[in-house]
Amino acid sequence: MNEAKDASSALIAYGSYAPGGENHARLAFFAGEWRKGFVLGRRHMSDDDIGPGEDLIDAWVLEFPRPQADVNSPEYQAWARRLSDLWMGLDNVMGKKMARHSRPWWPEGVDISADAGAAKMASIYLPLHRFDELVNQADESQPVPPAEPEPELVSEPELATEEDFDLATLWRQTYTGEKENDHSHFIRLIKDTHPDQFDALFVDMPDGGRFLERLKRLFADHLPLKKSTQVLGEENSGFHVHPLARNARPMDVLVELARRDIAQRAGFLRARDKTSHAEALDNLTFVTGKPEHPEWEIAGDALDAFADEVRYSGPKRPSWHYGLKEACHGIDADYVLQDWLMLFLLQPDLPQPKPRPRGGLISRLGLRRESPSLDLEPAYSLWKAGGRYEIDGKKCCVYEVxxxxx
Structure with a gap:
């Protein structure tokens, strides 16, 4: 079968479900590389609200490569069953207001009129209120996974579940390549692990120990002062973080941290030749207070571009990256912590940070100037202090939680 014409072997994500979007976490447990391109349509009230049209809509595709095996083989049959289960699960996740349909997707840089053959058919979830023809034809329009042959099916051993092994075992299997486990298992890997076990789990991360150092610092920064480190196995010994009153900083310090964080992101984008995005961040005015109805505009797009570059650019990620992303995001369902913890795994070519003296006022406030071009330390210091910011047009609005x- 021609995979370019088989919509069941690829998924299109756009709008808030695209990499870096607020709903992408629903899809982030899939292993693989999201490739940027576009589909044809027309944007209406939001980036998720697209209808028929001829405009180019930014869209990413993730392919589910089929095994290089005969369709009658047990390997192929098992793959077809897993693919069918995957689509059924996604249908439930996306809800009844969306319908799965097949659409052509073109990779970035392709001229449709000159290279129509470059399109790949893929599955996409579309809003039913924009596609009337899908309301009564959803079943027919949804791509059907490859049919399984009628000869006897040979069952495949099921993947290990959390009941079969503890999370630490599942993680080491995935990290070493011994066995591939569902990345969604790891959403509680860090949250439910006692800090005494961090070394055993993460000591050999290929980033010179920076992930482990930051993870330990995150725990130390949020360890209750009135309670010593809990004994391994003690009830409620899970890893929980939340901005604490003792870490609060004055509003002028929060604004300065936000300013430094934005400056780092702008510098990173400029180094990646995304000049217009960098300038949009450079030109922001910093104010205090959470906006009621923020306007996104180009500065918001710049932050999305930064997230895409940090999380997805560079060499292809190993499979265990996706499990670790789940674990980091599961600490507090926050991308700030995820990006800060995994930065030097996601972008291994960033400069090695210089050793910093600890204990001084400047260091404690996270305002030390001699830092690499991007280390996300201001972002973490702002988060720890209970500060946040949102983009409102050409303003960066800093507020407290x-x-x-x-």
Missing amino acids: ERREG
């Missing part, structure tokens, strides 16, 4: 005692 609730802090807990501790």
